[in-house]
Amino acid sequence: MREEILRELEKIVGEDDVSTDPVEIYVHSRDSALFQGFADVIVRPESTEEVSQILKLANDYKIPVYPRGSGTSICGGPIPVLGGIVLAMYKMNRIIEFDRENLMVTVEPGVICDDLNEFLAPYGYFFPPDPGSSNAATIGGMVGHNAGGMLALKYGTTKDWIQWLEVVLPGGKVIRTGSNTLKSVSDYDLTKLFCASEGTLGVVTKIGMRVAPKPKYYRTVLFYFDDLRKAGNAIVNVRSSGVVPAALEIIDRISMKTAGEYTGMDLPEAEAMLIVQTDGLVEEQVQREIEICFEAAKKAEPIEWMMAETEEERNKAWAIRKACFPALARKAITTIIEDMCVPITKIPDALVEIQKIPERVNNLVSIGTYGHAGDGNLHPTFLFDERDPEEREAFFKATKILYDEVVLPRGGSITGEHGIGIARSKYIPKQLGKETIELMKGIKKVFDPNNIMNPMKGKPYGDEAIIPEI
Amino acid sequence: MSEVKEFKGLSKEEIKKFEFLSDKYADDTFKCIRCSYCQAKCPSWEEFGWVSHSARGRIQTARGIVEGKLRPSEYMLRAVFTCNMCDYCLLKCPAGLPTTDIIRALKHDLAKQGYYVGVHKKLVERIQKYGNPYGEDPAKRADWMKEE
Numbered sequence: 033m034r035e036e037i038l039r040e041l042e043k044i045v046g047e048d049d050v051s052t053d054p055v056e057i058y059v060h061s062r063d064s065a066l067f068q069g070f071a072d073v074i075v076r077p078e079s080t081e082e083v084s085q086i087l088k089l090a091n092d093y094k095i096p097v098y099p100r101g102s103g104t105s106i107c108g109g110p111i112p113v114l115g116g117i118v119l120a121m122y123k124m125n126r127i128i129e130f131d132r133e134n135l136m137v138t139v140e141p142g143v144i145c146d147d148l149n150e151f152l153a154p155y156g157y158f159f160p161p162d163p164g165s166s167n168a169a170t171i172g173g174m175v176g177h178n179a180g181g182m183l184a185l186k187y188g189t190t191k192d193w194i195q196w197l198e199v200v201l202p203g204g205k206v207i208r209t210g211s212n213t214l215k216s217v218s219d220y221d222l223t224k225l226f227c228a229s230e231g232t233l234g235v236v237t238k239i240g241m242r243v244a245p246k247p248k249y250y251r252t253v254l255f256y257f258d259d260l261r262k263a264g265n266a267i268v269n270v271r272s273s274g275v276v277p278a279a280l281e282i283i284d285r286i287s288m289k290t291a292g293e294y295t296g297m298d299l300p301e302a303e304a305m306l307i308v309q310t311d312g313l314v315e316e317q318v319q320r321e322i323e324i325c326f327e328a329a330k331k332a333e334p335i336e337w338m339m340a341e342t343e344e345e346r347n348k349a350w351a352i353r354k355a356c357f358p359a360l361a362r363k364a365i366t367t368i369i370e371d372m373c374v375p376i377t378k379i380p381d382a383l384v385e386i387q388k389i390p391e392r393v394n395n396l397v398s399i400g401t402y403g404h405a406g407d408g409n410l411h412p413t414f415l416f417d418e419r420d421p422e423e424r425e426a427f428f429k430a431t432k433i434l435y436d437e438v439v440l441p442r443g444g445s446i447t448g449e450h451g452i453g454i455a456r457s458k459y460i461p462k463q464l465g466k467e468t469i470e471l472m473k474g475i476k477k478v479f480d481p482n483n484i485m486n487p488m489k490g491k492p493y494g495d496e497a498i499i500p501e502i
Numbered sequence: 503m504s505e506v507k508e509f510k511g512l513s514k515e516e517i518k519k520f521e522f523l524s525d526k527y528a529d530d531t532f533k534c535i536r537c538s539y540c541q542a543k544c545p546s547w548e549e550f551g552w553v554s555h556s557a558r559g560r561i562q563t564a565r566g567i568v569e570g571k572l573r574p575s576e577y578m579l580r581a582v583f584t585c586n587m588c589d590y591c592l593l594k595c596p597a598g599l600p601t602t603d604i605i606r607a608l609k610h611d612l613a614k615q616g617y618y619v620g621v622h623k624k625l626v627e628r629i630q631k632y633g634n635p636y637g638e639d640p641a642k643r644a645d646w647m648k649e650e
């Protein structure tokens with residue numbers, strides 16, 4: 033990058049908010065996925081005006097720009113694959129306004145999800161999308177990937193709570209999408225278009241979102257099954273019972289065993305564990321709903337169950353689910369969480385097939401699976417050692433089997449909430465077809481004719497995306 | 503003022519000099535999944551706001567050394583030595599990494615090779631010259647007694 037461009041950047045944000053130091057460049061070269069790319073400069077803007085000036089400069093000189101929240105993406109989303117500017121949104125982290133009467137909150141993109149909920153809690157409200165990474169993920173990054181979590185079945189994902197966005201487009205123009213009102217059909221729903229756009233269309237600088245009253249009561253029940261198909265029947269039964277549970281989670285045998293060892297809890301020998309939770313403001317209703325779910329799941333013949341009566345029991349029930357990821361992460365050098373989705377009727381079948389994958393790659397990877405059974409979003413978690421070329425190769429082969437043989441033939445999606453980024457780029461044409469990719473490329477061109485926004489990532493480019501070295 | 507900087511890593515021989523880090527914690531630096539769970543309330547991240555000055559950044563810096571992609575610099579020293587070893591990251595890390603031990607090893611290996619921050623440099627010089635960190639003449643050590 034030319035020195036005069038650095039001087040221009042310093043003029044916009046100040047010297048202290050521009051870094052070209054190799055250490056800073058290096059620590060911004062990865063997210064939670066495997067890939068690596070080096071930017072020329074990291075810039076920390078503090079206002080929409082500064083972002084606008086940076087995007088004007090970048091557009092004039094055709095310099096790539098990569099918006100970045102906390103870099104917890106697991107698909108290579110914010111990785112600078114072509115050099116250029118990492119736009120680190122760290123300083124734009126203010127909660128601007130809480131409009132309690134209209135149940136709306138306005139934030140800057142760098143606000144951390146848990147910090148927002150900590151702010152809302154004393155008022156009795158919460159922002160429901162709950163990624164496992166909520167203590168690190170920024171709202172901007174959650175919009176970027178349309179993050180979801182365990183509560184998505186009842187409460188939806190990030191896009192379901194966003195009313196409007198302020199976005200800076202390449203060239204520096206500032207636009208606003210959507211409306212403060214609950215209903216508005218004035219635009220092409222540009223708000224939703226930006227949700228999951230992965231930083232490829234513009235930089236989100238303000239976010240207007242709805243909040244929900246925090247539930248007062250919770251009921252939780254836990255089931256163990258000796259057969260994955262029975263667990264699958266239980267999922268279908270609960271989903272068709274008329275109740276929409278707040279959470280409906282599944283854990284496979286390998287994850288259960290690993291999480292059991294990690295927590296020191298003695299768990300029954302089973303093929304799968306299901307957790308069902310209902311929540312709400314009226315105790316009788318929450319209780320009635322869990323009873324309906326309980327009866328529905330019981331028809332599928334669980335070998336054991338536990339109705340959590342107290343908060344302590346409920347925490348115990350969730351301890352295993354919450355331990356799945358850390359317990360697996362301790363088992364290997366490299367842990368990569370995948371993010372497939374299948375129709376709920378296909379979950380048992382998909383789980384059986386996933387368990388066969390390690391054998392197909394000479395057991396060079398192992399896989400534990402857990403996930404959001406209620407919406408078919410599973411997280412097979414791959415364990416291997418990225419430093420060993422054979423294991424790395426085995427990992428890529430294993431994910432190819434996962435997508436080509438497990439997910440796509442079952443009418444599923446290659447990603448439910450983690451995004452395309454670099455990691456899943458080559459599978460989009462297989463899921464959506466070349467024509468859809470062409471259309472996305474066209475949309476990208478309208479917003480970003482010079483292709484400076486997070487360029488050559490999967491979403492608009494599919495299998496033409498750049499896959500950098502690891 | 504920032505300038506375009508050369509990106510140069512360490513040779514295998516130079517990496518070996520980071521003996522504490524490479525012997526004991528090389529694997530751990532790779533195990534960091536870059537989840538940032540350790541970052542949000544890391545005091546030096548809150549103070550400086552650069553990832554290099556956060557827990558995640560320091561573990562990644564250690565990896566950068568071990569995999570030969572980073573070399574010591576003034577900036578690195580500041581980023582590493584501004585860790586106050588409060589153990590917040592240790593409590594938060596889902597991968598169970600001994601975060602503060604890794605950072606301690608990095609500090610140790612840097613210092614052993616003569617890379618320390620300004621204030622440490624002064625202390626070392628004084629100890630080497632005077633045998634004490636205060637820069638006082640050792641001959642005057644007992645002076646305080648005479649006064650009484």
Ligand SMILES: Cc1cc2nc3c(=O)[nH]c(=O)nc-3n(C[C@H](O)[C@H](O)[C@H](O)COP(=O)(O)OP(=O)(O)OC[C@H]3O[C@@H](n4cnc5c(N)ncnc54)[C@H](O)[C@@H]3O)c2cc1C
Nearest residue numbers: 101102103104105109164170172173174176179180231236
């Ligand atoms: C351990 C772990 C658990 C996780 N669990 C979940 C989970 O349960 N559910 C889930 O959905 N995800 C999960 N994730 C993935 C990840 O945390 C989410 O995608 C999160 O929303 C990313 O937020 P971030 O601030 O880290 O964004 P980053 O990773 O920095 O960026 C994500 C994307 O958004 C873009 N972006 C960031 N800020 C802006 C902006 N202001 N304007 C435009 N684009 C922007 C980036 O360019 C990038 O493409 C998990 C990750 C980890 C490591």
Ligand code: SF4
Nearest residue numbers: 544557585588589591
């Ligand atoms: S021990 Fe150091 S790196 Fe860890 S949280 Fe405290 S200051 Fe940050």
Ligand code: SF4
Nearest residue numbers: 534535537538540595
């Ligand atoms: S919490 Fe642990 S695994 Fe996560 S970024 Fe920090 S050191 Fe790495």
